[in-house]
Amino acid sequence: MSIQRVCEETIRPYLVSVGETDVNARLSTIETQLIMAGVLLPAVAAELQPEDLKETGLPVPILRQLAKAIREDSLPRGTLDGDQLRPHSFDQVVGHNHFKQLMLRALLATKMQATPMAHILLTGPRGLGKTTLALAIAHEAEKEIKLLNGSQFRSATDASTQVLTWKDGDIIFIDEIHGMHRSAQETLYSVLEDHRLPITEKQRGGRVQTSVPAPRVTIIGATTNPAKMLVPFRNRFTTAYLLSFYTEAEMKQIAMRSCRVLGFRLSEEGLTYLIHHCRDNPRTLNGFLMQLSYQATTERRSDLHAQDVRFLMELNGFDVLGLQPFEHTYLETLERQGGTASLATLASAMDMEASEIEASVEPWLIRQGWVDKTSRGRRLKRTLSFALQQTETTDLEDDEAPTDPCIRPSSVLTSLPQPSH
Numbered sequence: 001m002s003i004q005r006v007c008e009e010t011i012r013p014y015l016v017s018v019g020e021t022d023v024n025a026r027l028s029t030i031e032t033q034l035i036m037a038g039v040l041l042p043a044v045a046a047e048l049q050p051e052d053l054k055e056t057g058l059p060v061p062i063l064r065q066l067a068k069a070i071r072e073d074s075l076p077r078g079t080l081d082g083d084q085l086r087p088h089s090f091d092q093v094v095g096h097n098h099f100k101q102l103m104l105r106a107l108l109a110t111k112m113q114a115t116p117m118a119h120i121l122l123t124g125p126r127g128l129g130k131t132t133l134a135l136a137i138a139h140e141a142e143k144e145i146k147l148l149n150g151s152q153f154r155s156a157t158d159a160s161t162q163v164l165t166w167k168d169g170d171i172i173f174i175d176e177i178h179g180m181h182r183s184a185q186e187t188l189y190s191v192l193e194d195h196r197l198p199i200t201e202k203q204r205g206g207r208v209q210t211s212v213p214a215p216r217v218t219i220i221g222a223t224t225n226p227a228k229m230l231v232p233f234r235n236r237f238t239t240a241y242l243l244s245f246y247t248e249a250e251m252k253q254i255a256m257r258s259c260r261v262l263g264f265r266l267s268e269e270g271l272t273y274l275i276h277h278c279r280d281n282p283r284t285l286n287g288f289l290m291q292l293s294y295q296a297t298t299e300r301r302s303d304l305h306a307q308d309v310r311f312l313m314e315l316n317g318f319d320v321l322g323l324q325p326f327e328h329t330y331l332e333t334l335e336r337q338g339g340t341a342s343l344a345t346l347a348s349a350m351d352m353e354a355s356e357i358e359a360s361v362e363p364w365l366i367r368q369g370w371v372d373k374t375s376r377g378r379r380l381k382r383t384l385s386f387a388l389q390q391t392e393t394t395d396l397e398d399d400e401a402p403t404d405p406c407i408r409p410s411s412v413l414t415s416l417p418q419p420s421h
């Protein structure tokens with residue numbers, strides 16, 4: 001059980017029962033006291049005893065529960081791979097605070113009512129934490145989670161076969177749920193809503209549509225493209241959550257935890273430089289941190305710095321504008337096409353699937369003000385040559401800096417620390 005859940009299920013009711021006037025403020029103080037007690041440090045967390053938490057002023061039985069929850073949630077040990085960077089409880093999942101609160105309330109209520117939780121649809125670009133959140137929900141619910149992918153549901157028969165392996169109370173995670181065949185989605189309508197599986201029975205005189213009881217499960221769907229789901233299917237996910245990109249502070253928190261798991265330290269400057277190259281995406285961030293950990297291991301170092309990150313970014317093909325090779329090609333192609341091109345033209349020039357460009361290349365370029373989507377296709381807002389000129393004139397006063405007439409200048413790229421050449 002996570003610290004957050006102990007707070008909600010045990011400490012909050014306790015504070016209410018003793019007539020605490022501002023429960024939220026008191027809970028927030030307790031959280032700070034826990035941090036001060038070093039619960040975020042794996043070595044401390046793994047060994048934590050109730051007396052280490054007496055500063056909180058809570059009674060001993062609650063302190064015992066709290067210390068146990070913290071020990072259980074302490075970071076995993078053993079061989080390191082990408083999956084170990086994945087947080088497994090709500091405490092370790094950075095951000096999403098409102099959603100986590102909603103989920104904790106839902107978990108508590110459904111436990112009291114002995115019913116499965118309502119179905120959940122998580123929407124957002126790849127690598128932002130949809131799978132992580134689903135796994136953490138199952139962890140908080142103290143349930144096994146079955147991991148599936150939409151591509152496994154190619155027909156109504158696939159859907160029925162799956163449903164027949166599920167049990168009451170299961171949590172089923174379906175990644176890329178928009179990839180399910182429409183007949184599979186239709187088969188699941190009544191499973192999700194009425195706990196009935198439609199079947200076709202042979203009877204004298206022909207085939208008859210009927211249904212059999214289906215297990216009462218919670219489905220957590222994850223999608224990068226909810227518009228590709230059938231509307232009645234999508235509507236059956238009564239809890240819908242849209243994941244947005246992380247702030248710099250949240251990315252730092254994720255990076256610091258990953259560094260702890262990977263066993264090296266990264267300087268503040270190195271951290272900032274790295275985060276500016278991660279497209280606000282934790283998966284990208286963790287990928288680079290894994291690469292840095294290989295460097296730390298092979299060079300037997302526990303402290304890495306900005307120059308190590310800079311070198312890594314060069315090895316990964318980032319240019320002086322902080323662009324990756326495929327982003328550079330995308331912008332160059334648009335420039336060659338006179339500033340506007342269709343997605344299909346860009347896809348063939350880059351030898352990539354249009355859907356892949358939409359999911360992985362464009363979101364960041366759009367957010368950084370390089371391009372936008374118009375009815376005529378993609379439109380370039382700033383040329384590469386102009387951006388380069390801007391980086392060369394960062395020393396000039398604002399009113400001396402060049403202006404690109406059709407293009408809104410971005411302050412973000414010019415403020416990035418640049419790799420040394």
Ligand code: ADP
Binds near residue numbers: 083093095133
């Ligand atoms: P998605 O399912 O949206 O593609 P994942 O859940 O697989 O993304 O997240 C990719 C990686 O990023 C995870 O392995 C995890 O280490 C990290 N990550 C994602 N979201 C968070 C978060 N909120 N806090 C900490 N780490 C995160």
